[in-house]
Amino acid sequence: MVKKLLLTLLILIVLVIAGIIALVVFVDPNNFKGYISETVKDKTGYVLTIEGDLRWHVWPQISILTDSVRLVDEGAKKPLLTADNMRLDVELLPLFSKQLTVKNVLVKSAIINISDDSKGQVAQNGKPTTTVNQKTEQNTDAKKPSNWRFTLNKLDIVDSTVVYQKDKDIINFRNIDLSVTQKDEKHVSIDFSGSVNRDQKDFIYALNADVNLLHFPESAEVVLNKLDYNYKGVGEAADQLKGQVTGTFNYQKTPMTMHSNDFALILNGNKITGKLQANLDKKPYFEGIFTSDKFDLTPFTNPNKISDNVNTEQISRKQPVVTSTPAKGNELSFLNNFDAKFSLSVNEVLFKKLVINQLVVNLSNKDGIATIEKADFDIANGHINAKGIANGKQSTTLIKLATKITDIDLGSLLSQLEMVNNLKGQLNANGNVVLTSINPDNIMKSLTGDLGMAVNNARFDNINLQQIVQDAVAKFWKKAVSSDDYQKYTSLHELSANATLANGDMNLSAIKAASSTLDMNGSGRIGLDKHDLDINLLVKILGGWNQDSKTIQKLQKVEIPLRIHGKFDQLQYQVNTDKLVSDVFNDKIQNELERLKDRLNNKLKDTSSDTKNNDASDNNGDDEKEKVKDLIGSFLKKNKSKNKE
Incomplete structure (x- = not known):
């Protein structure tokens, strides 16, 4: 029994070897040369030129090898594709029945040129000059149809480069690996990967999709199983942008549109889902409705950014120096490339420790100017509403917002911003704000605008302004000051000011503050970027004096200068007593x-x-x-x- 099996196996091996020998001896691969070119011409309209002779390659796969090849759109100045060689993996047995069944076409180290010079009749007309169904009777000079039948199962383009040129702008897509596998007559699977390198910026991508060509070219359905991407750039706000895109996209040729009802985007760990519709006929128009349960902005800031408090000399010894030109121009210039209408709702937005809830944004973009119709969100137990425009047409970035702030808990907000939270109360404000940058690291410095602000139930912890002033008064007249114990805070039933934002500072004017024992007014500056302040106040102490006399009555009316300055966590206080002596105690001394x-x-x-x-x-x-x-x-x-x- 074993001998019979071995004998059978031996016979099969002999037959395979004999078949391969017969193939090499009796079938000349150059017979396929013209046939392959004609088939490509009929199918696509492009002219395939194969240099040199075709030859067999029998191990480990029966293949036909070529020398250099060129694919040209008829009438174009430059070839669409050039490659040093091409390999066609074919099936053995169908060859004996005059059927060229190609399992795989492999093109290696190709250069694909996409430019105006590579566009010819097919690119301009959108269809081949001939069709595969064209009858021979339509052209009396047509060649006699070949007896061979052609079947292609797979196309591979590996380790190749795509050169894309638009006017004078050239982009090189490198490390291209493309695999197109035919599942059946109208369904193909695509695997596509590569990278783009430009201006010290790298974009790496890998795509897998299934395409339904049942009604192609009028329409097609693309099931994008995944598109993985990773973007890194020197000098960018974020260290990297990476994630994945999935969805089913339905394409229509006339008018050229594409829509998806299950679009999903993962960006630096954040997931956004929704519906997307695009009209690509002339100027691209996009319309989308997107939602997200949670979105964290922290990964979009560069963790390698050198802090102002770090010794830059020590850093320079540890890291190589990279010279780069700061970004110039309008960061919103991309708005000129398309028109759009979007709606976004996110249940929770995080930025470091800052928490934003129920974010809703509705905006539209027309001719490079985006209109922010609505931007609402809850923060620190309060609410912020904004409307405005983002201008991408001018030379510099400009975003204008009309803003209304309602009942923001300052203690909670300052704590989330990781700032000293000695100020408590509910902030209310109205005004106009302008941003000249969308870079998260520069937003605070780019803020300008005017706001009218008021704080209800204001309280300054770890500071008693009345005690500071009365301690200074006691140096001249100890009997005037009450011996009551002071609280470790200052409470105000009224606190308001006008604020002007510029260069990372909030400049305050018309400061008014009042309590049962204090009346204050003044002006100053709060450093939002450097976390410091310098406030000058004129303080009236209305209560807390020890007795009622003419001197006390004068003390209640005099405005005592008080300066508060320094870092938020190291505040200093200075009381100017010159006016106090001249207005009050000179009379006392004279008496x-x-x-x-x-x-x-x-x-x-x-x-x-x-x-x-x-x-x-x-x-x-x-x-x-x-x-x-x-x-x-x-x-x-x-x-x-x-x-x-």
């Missing part, structure tokens, strides 16, 4: 001097009326005069040195 003068005069009268006393009595009068002089000198000395009485 004291008048009283002392009266006492002195009384003493002098007493001593002069007793001139008849003896020498001992005269000595006592002299002693009284010396005591009065000492008293006046002591008082003046105390007030001059501003010691406590």
